[in-house]
Amino acid sequence: VQDTKKLQRLTATLTYQPTELANGAQELLDEVAASKITGEEERYSHIDLLDVDFNVEGAQQAFAQLQPALTRIDPVLTKTIAARFDALDKAVDAHRNGEDISGFVRYTTLSADDKRALAAAVKAVQEPLSRVAQKVASQS
Amino acid sequence: VSDTSRRRFLGSALGTLGLAAAGGTGYAVAASTERTDAGRPAAQVPFYGAHQAGIATPAQDRLAFAAFTVTTQDVTELQQMLGLWAAAAAQMTKGLPVGAVETAPLVPPIDTGEAYGLPASSLTITVGFGPSLFDDRFGLKGKRPAALAELPAFPGDTLAAERSGGDIGVQACADDPQVAFHAIRNFARLARGTAVLKWTQLGFGRTSSTSTAQATPRNLMGFKDGTRNVKAEDASDMDRWVWADGSDQTWMKGGSFLVARRIRMLVESWDTASLADQEQTFGRVKDTGAPMGKHGEFDRPNFEAMPANAHVRLAAPTANGGAKLLRRGYSYTDGIDPDTGLLDAGLFFLAYQRDPREQFVPIQQRLGAHDALNEYIRHTGSAVFAVPPGLSGPGDWWGKTLFA
Numbered sequence: 001v002q003d004t005k006k007l008q009r010l011t012a013t014l015t016y017q018p019t020e021l022a023n024g025a026q027e028l029l030d031e032v033a034a035s036k037i038t039g040e041e042e043r044y045s046h047i048d049l050l051d052v053d054f055n056v057e058g059a060q061q062a063f064a065q066l067q068p069a070l071t072r073i074d075p076v077l078t079k080t081i082a083a084r085f086d087a088l089d090k091a092v093d094a095h096r097n098g099e100d101i102s103g104f105v106r107y108t109t110l111s112a113d114d115k116r117a118l119a120a121a122v123k124a125v126q127e128p129l130s131r132v133a134q135k136v137a138s139q140s
Numbered sequence: 141v142s143d144t145s146r147r148r149f150l151g152s153a154l155g156t157l158g159l160a161a162a163g164g165t166g167y168a169v170a171a172s173t174e175r176t177d178a179g180r181p182a183a184q185v186p187f188y189g190a191h192q193a194g195i196a197t198p199a200q201d202r203l204a205f206a207a208f209t210v211t212t213q214d215v216t217e218l219q220q221m222l223g224l225w226a227a228a229a230a231q232m233t234k235g236l237p238v239g240a241v242e243t244a245p246l247v248p249p250i251d252t253g254e255a256y257g258l259p260a261s262s263l264t265i266t267v268g269f270g271p272s273l274f275d276d277r278f279g280l281k282g283k284r285p286a287a288l289a290e291l292p293a294f295p296g297d298t299l300a301a302e303r304s305g306g307d308i309g310v311q312a313c314a315d316d317p318q319v320a321f322h323a324i325r326n327f328a329r330l331a332r333g334t335a336v337l338k339w340t341q342l343g344f345g346r347t348s349s350t351s352t353a354q355a356t357p358r359n360l361m362g363f364k365d366g367t368r369n370v371k372a373e374d375a376s377d378m379d380r381w382v383w384a385d386g387s388d389q390t391w392m393k394g395g396s397f398l399v400a401r402r403i404r405m406l407v408e409s410w411d412t413a414s415l416a417d418q419e420q421t422f423g424r425v426k427d428t429g430a431p432m433g434k435h436g437e438f439d440r441p442n443f444e445a446m447p448a449n450a451h452v453r454l455a456a457p458t459a460n461g462g463a464k465l466l467r468r469g470y471s472y473t474d475g476i477d478p479d480t481g482l483l484d485a486g487l488f489f490l491a492y493q494r495d496p497r498e499q500f501v502p503i504q505q506r507l508g509a510h511d512a513l514n515e516y517i518r519h520t521g522s523a524v525f526a527v528p529p530g531l532s533g534p535g536d537w538w539g540k541t542l543f544a
Contacts, residue, residue: 128333133246
């Protein structure tokens with residue numbers, strides 16, 4: 001508990017550069033696209049969807065930090081990314097299952113079409129998100 | 141072309157879609173930093189014209205084909221993607237990248253870059269719409285041409301769903317495989333969030349001649365097939381058998397209908413068939429390509445000299461009420477069949493026509509039921525697309541009149 005509090009105190013004052021946030025969001029999604037969609041990370045427990053959910057949430061939080069500034073720089077791009085994050089959320093939420101301890105169905109039950117839809121939803125965010133770092137860097 | 145006119149060009153391409161700005165929703169296609177090389181090899185096929193290029197164009201050596209599934213429910217996003225594709229295609233068919241290859245350090249390059257520095261290589265990009273696009277999603281139900289009917293099941297079909305269908309089909313042909321692949325890859329990238337790839341097919345060598353200036357190539361069975369193909373120089377055949385008249389849907393006037401069939405050849409079985417068997421199966425002499433009993437490839441066939449189920453005899457226009465197709469297929473190989481270790485290779489058959497119901501369908505019903513070749517082939521994929529007419533110029537895009 002002590003450590004957690006210490007960690008909270010430290011992170012509260014941490015500030016990230018806008019480009020770090022943008023790249024961090026992209027890296028979290030890259031992880032999803034590159035290894036989690038293939039089901040190779042949780043080879044034994046098959047709770048990959050929980051990992052996916054964490055990564056997506058993390059990426060979304062990083063993006064949320066940038067959103068106010070980015071909206072001023074490029075409102076259309078910001079809206080596109082936000083809408084695609086919403087679509088990705090929906091694609092992940094479709095596999096929620098309250099009865100499983102992970103909160104999601106086991107990854108092994110997903111069909112090839114399910115996995116392709118998830119991968120496409122991730123890519124749909126990544127493509128416009130990849131243009132954010134340059135935008136925020138040029139303004140800071 | 142100067143920077144400013146290029147910008148104006150992009151502006152007009154997107155302006156017609158009612159978009160405020162390109163920056164947020166798509167790429168800055170045709171951004172300002174591209175080169176304007178003079179002195180490239182002349183092999184450029186004009187992108188704009190009454191008909192889409194890639195049909196009457198003398199068949200290039202290489203193919204990259206892709207079928208897309210549209211994932212957005214928003215018709216504006218779909219139109220925007222088709223507009224971006226058109227702007228990108230206008231660039232790539234000139235041998236230019238879709239946008240800057242060298243960009244700012246923190247942003248990915250606009251063009252993927254693998255065709256950078258390569259000539260246009262006769263690249264053509266031909267786009268068509270599948271029957272599934274005309275459902276409830278985009279309000280196109282009443283715009284579906286009658287000729288764009290789903291193909292019926294044919295005798296002997298062994299189609300795989302994952303190699304069949306698609307809302308949109310894109311045929312990229314070029315004399316360099318990297319140039320053709322580059323076009324498909326960048327289309328898929330521009331489609332991100334709007335459409336996804338459903339299946340793709342590479343073709344490594346043309347199997348058809350679509351011009352009298354071209355020799356007839358051999359297929360993977362070692363035969364010349366398609367000697368009597370519709371040739372681009374024959375205007376009356378093109379009008380009679382290839383170009384759609386748009387009688388029921390005016391947006392298709394000057395377009396064509398494309399049937400794609402992935403036809404696997406059991407090449408190992410074929411290779412153990414005797415020469416006499418092979419020649420009787422096709423109805424041609426293997427060496428010269430002459431019809432059986434004749435000497436030259438282009439001699440008039442004597443069908444009576446062939447077995448009743450010979451391929452050439454059954455596929456001939458005289459056996460099919462005069463019906464002809466413009467065939468534009470490619471040989472393919474996709475490695476080996478994991479179950480048997482046999483080559484997965486054959487013909488990716490592409491045929492343009494005015495109305496598949498009166499051309500491909502009756503011909504294939506006859507071939508599927510009787511063709512001696514059936515012992516050695518399997519149809520493993522199938523798709524049909526309505527290919528709209530050509531784009532008139534910058535600002536026009538595929539399906540603009542369809543959505544109007």
